[in-house]
Amino acid sequence: MRVYLDNNATTMVDPDVVREMTPYFGEKFGNPSSLHRFGSETHKGITRAMDQIYAGIGASDSDDVVFTSCATESNNWAIKSAFFDRIKNGDRNHIITTEVEHPATLATCRWLESEFGVKVTYIPVSGDGSISAETVSSFITDKTALVSIMMANNETGVVFPIKEISEIAHKYGALMHTDAVQAIGKLRVNVRDLGIDLLSMSAHKFHGPKGIGALYIREGIKLSPFIHGGGQMGGLRSGTLNVPYIVGMGKAMELAEYHQRFDIKRIETMRNRLEDSLLQISDTFVIGDRKKRVPNTILISIKGVEGEGMLWDLNQAGIGAATGSACASESLEANPILEAIGADQDLAHTAIRLSLSRFTTNEEIDYTIEKFKKAVERLRNISTSYAKVKAQNEAYPHK
């Protein structure tokens, strides 16, 4: 059996999305900027994709949605251009973000610090993996140019209070950017209701293709381009339009929005059943209040078991899971969110993330529960650190 429970890393492209994209490789291969029919026959598909994306995030017609190559590019663009427009060529000098953003945000902020001396505040998360609007309040000043805080955390699935944070940002004249990569398709995202100025998204996290993302730009926000050139996308993002992926991202958004509205309870029920079953294993805990998380994610810590060991055993059983975000997975570092919430080093290496999708089945959940329990048993039997945990538990049974 093959069970894919790493949907926060990437998702399978929906077969309907593949079907929509395919004609644009062959019969409709034109460059949309060309004046002849080979160019213009791509326009309908692009317009429909735009409509699907505007509808999916509740954007107004007067807002901009600009296609990029991925959310990493979107985050780089939003943060670097906020720097060029409002710090280097403006009178502000400060960016607020969190300690638990995606590396695309963190690395960009660190680059602005080292290259241009920008002041960046990295807000910590509390023990349940959440952040509060009050914490943002306590750091923001009238020199803050940008607040960049993700909508839902990729590791834990914990949802951050973006609406409240937007209000605070705007009170101080700062722009509000959110990385919504882990939110689209998992919770209702309405940019206007949430008061967002800039929003990053990535198609491959909602069953679209890898290699395309977008940046939403609220009406009236002037953002310098990040990639200069031929002036495509109204001069905001140059480079020949990736027509098949644009069409695919539009379809993926339409499907994501539909499933988020009518199908998400089913995924949540499976996730909860999986979570409840795994929590029956002794000395395990899940990070983040279930009610404050997106409905597909579990980050579980298994005392005395290295996350990599679990990954290995699960992989042997055909189950794909993660110890943390995929981009960091090759480095075998401690899970950054567990470090951020202050877990000790032993514990920081014991996290496993399971993330479901609309293609996950109940049979797959049953199979995963069985294999997961077996893996924990096997690994704890050979774990010296778990021997210590057990000894402690026996010595202080009420602790």
Added chain:
Amino acid sequence: MRVYLDNNATTMVDPDVVREMTPYFGEKFGNPSSLHRFGSETHKGITRAMDQIYAGIGASDSDDVVFTSCATESNNWAIKSAFFDRIKNGDRNHIITTEVEHPATLATCRWLESEFGVKVTYIPVSGDGSISAETVSSFITDKTALVSIMMANNETGVVFPIKEISEIAHKYGALMHTDAVQAIGKLRVNVRDLGIDLLSMSAHKFHGPKGIGALYIREGIKLSPFIHGGGQMGGLRSGTLNVPYIVGMGKAMELAEYHQRFDIKRIETMRNRLEDSLLQISDTFVIGDRKKRVPNTILISIKGVEGEGMLWDLNQAGIGAATGSACASESLEANPILEAIGADQDLAHTAIRLSLSRFTTNEEIDYTIEKFKKAVERLRNISTSYAKVKAQNEAYPHK
């Protein structure tokens, strides 16, 4: 009949390329950074693509090839990072490029001028659309950080003397970057023989998909990343790898290299036949010595006929052509290369670019010759400016 003669704007994706890509949307959809088998089963495809690209451009194993979202990104990266590494944080202050580069290069250079006060020299082209290594020599100094000159011009197809220019650049300790977008698949490109440090390429110009490119980085060249984040591609370009397009670009490169070696004469013969036939029309001329051009391109000026009028008539007949580069086509400006070679305003609007591919057939060429001649006849009959040309010719028949 549908005839596509705008292959310098974009190309049809080769059906073999589509076939190679397709499994990576569905059955092999994993994130290559993931540790489980869903991730690792993508590695073989990526490695093969890398091999195909290294072979295609003659790169050494110790060089880097980094995938980007397009050549526009590659050009932005090469030029901006040369600035950050060697001008802002170094002791040089000067970039050399040409007046006829792609907008991705020109707009990036202009941004560095306005944002950071970098000195940029834009080398002019001569009347035949070419540049000489001597001209580069006359502008280069030991303060020059980067020479960025394209391998073949997108409008005329004229090939620039990159090997000689590289030698000059290196004599002064400058990096040599070339935008090879219009060269791959049309002439032999060997980065080691040519002495290139940085080379930009774009899959969709050689029958791969739109939305993927690469930057070649010669061994030993340290280039700061342009897109910061999770550290993919050895930290040089962050963002989840676009596996299907990487696989597709590799296959496209393999095919391009094969056809460039064994099939290019066929395309050149068709191009020459088309060119000879069109030059039989009175008061026309083609820019650039045929022997100095890539084998698929014709930029022809038709006195007294607006390029847009020709485009319209050809489009009505099902033929896709261009007045200039696709990204500039919506602005209806004068052809920049005709302006650069000093043609007067009347003439600068009379250019039509025809660019063939390996999918072009002799039947399509016959059809195009017929329709092209008819269009010129029709448009000259209603052209007031051509009436003047004719009157001049009759008054000064030997001129």
